[in-house]
Amino acid sequence: MKTRLFTPGPTPVPEPVMLRMAQPIIHHRTDEFRAVIRRVSDNLSYLFCTAQPVLTLTSSGTGAMEAAIVNTMSAGEELLFVNGGKFGERWGEIARAYGLTTHELAVPWGTAATPQQILEMVAQHPAVRAVCLTHSETSTGVFTDVQAIARALRQQGYEGLVMVDGITAVGAHEMRFDDWGLDVVVTGSQKGLMIPPGLAFIALSQRAWEFNKTSTLPKFYFNLAEARASLEADDTPWTPAITLMLGLDEALQMIRHEGVENVWARHARLAAALRAGALTLGLQLFASPSSNAVTSITLPENGSTFMKLLKEKYRVTVAAGQESLKGKIFRVSHLGYYDEADMLSILFAIESALTDVGHQHSEGGGLAAAQKVFNQPHTAPGEPT
Ligand SMILES: Cc1ncc(COP(=O)(O)O)c(C=O)c1O
Numbered sequence: 001m002k003t004r005l006f007t008p009g010p011t012p013v014p015e016p017v018m019l020r021m022a023q024p025i026i027h028h029r030t031d032e033f034r035a036v037i038r039r040v041s042d043n044l045s046y047l048f049c050t051a052q053p054v055l056t057l058t059s060s061g062t063g064a065m066e067a068a069i070v071n072t073m074s075a076g077e078e079l080l081f082v083n084g085g086k087f088g089e090r091w092g093e094i095a096r097a098y099g100l101t102t103h104e105l106a107v108p109w110g111t112a113a114t115p116q117q118i119l120e121m122v123a124q125h126p127a128v129r130a131v132c133l134t135h136s137e138t139s140t141g142v143f144t145d146v147q148a149i150a151r152a153l154r155q156q157g158y159e160g161l162v163m164v165d166g167i168t169a170v171g172a173h174e175m176r177f178d179d180w181g182l183d184v185v186v187t188g189s190q191k192g193l194m195i196p197p198g199l200a201f202i203a204l205s206q207r208a209w210e211f212n213k214t215s216t217l218p219k220f221y222f223n224l225a226e227a228r229a230s231l232e233a234d235d236t237p238w239t240p241a242i243t244l245m246l247g248l249d250e251a252l253q254m255i256r257h258e259g260v261e262n263v264w265a266r267h268a269r270l271a272a273a274l275r276a277g278a279l280t281l282g283l284q285l286f287a288s289p290s291s292n293a294v295t296s297i298t299l300p301e302n303g304s305t306f307m308k309l310l311k312e313k314y315r316v317t318v319a320a321g322q323e324s325l326k327g328k329i330f331r332v333s334h335l336g337y338y339d340e341a342d343m344l345s346i347l348f349a350i351e352s353a354l355t356d357v358g359h360q361h362s363e364g365g366g367l368a369a370a371q372k373v374f375n376q377p378h379t380a381p382g383e384p385t
Pocket of ligand 1: 139
């Protein structure tokens with residue numbers, strides 16, 4: 001029977017990507033592979049809206065977070081992070097593992113830090129050399145306005161780094177690395193990039209590269225200066241994950257063909273439809289403001305039976321709540337390779353499972369609400385009007 005994946009990583013892999021990865025392996029020190037590296041690098045810069053090189057690492061997203069810290073920070077330095085979920089917390093955990101002094105801005109899980117809160121923390125701790133943010137906090141489904149925070153920090157004269165975990169935001173939300181004055185953005189392959197887990201990506205600003213020159217934290221495999229030097233020769237310091245790189249090449253061409261602004265607009269539309277459907281079914285949304293990558297929904301009555309039905313009877317895999325949110329929410333992905341029909345299919349499953357657990361709602365109401373969103377006229381950027 002057909003199963004459907006609605007988790008915010010790994011996300012579904014498009015058929016052309018799977019076919020490309022099914023090709024015979026090639027050697028990486030060849031002109032053929034160098035051409036792949038060149039095209040991938042160009043398309044990653046397009047996706048990040050940057051003129052800087054975007055480096056590809058063979059690791060999961062956390063590896064790129066660690067690379068961000070060890071390549072820019074020095075022993076004894078101070079860093080600020082926002083704990084509004086499991087992944088925001090991770091910035092602090094990595095920094096502490098390397099002996100940095102961390103300052104935590106804790107916000108209730110399900111909410112986002114505001115520019116004002118960040119400015120106050122930086123004013124209290126003027127030695128902070130990096131502010132670490134999570135653009136889309138996957139554990140709660142919250143969106144943080146990193147553009148507004150970066151702008152506020154610069155207006156205040158802050159000269160440290162703004163580091164962004166964009167692991168589930170890149171591709172789902174507008175992110176203009178150069179224009180927004182961000183210093184580090186990381187993402188991972190199994191998210192908006194629509195390929196299996198195993199690759200991570202990182203961009204550094206001119207300011208971050210300056211920090212890199214004096215950074216004293218230990219680094220070897222994740223030495224980004226070496227990775228950049230190799231990339232300039234269309235090469236990699238270590239053996240790359242060749243098969244994943246071929247899939248990435250295909251996926252990035254799909255994104256480029258659709259147009260990055262259209263990709264962002266599609267995510268906004270799918271997220272809006274899913275939320276409208278859930279609300280019409282009498283469910284409550286957990287996050288505010290909401291990420292366009294993942295929607296967190298408070299579990300209905302008989303939550304564990306509801307989750308079991310989704311998986312076993314309707315064959316959809318959604319994500320459960322993590323840590324303190326276990327048993328309280330479930331999370332539905334619209335990150336990456338999804339379209340309108342996918343949202344209708346997950347709403348059908350949710351609605352049917354709700355009926356099975358005795359939840360009161362109007363039959364077909366969620367689907368109709370989603371369709372109403374889809375039927376609103378929308379012109380994607382670049383489309384003829
Ligand atoms: C926002 C965010 N940050 C970090 C991570 C960690 O990435 P990985 O599991 O690829 O190391 C994830 C994974 O889900 C994530 O969603």
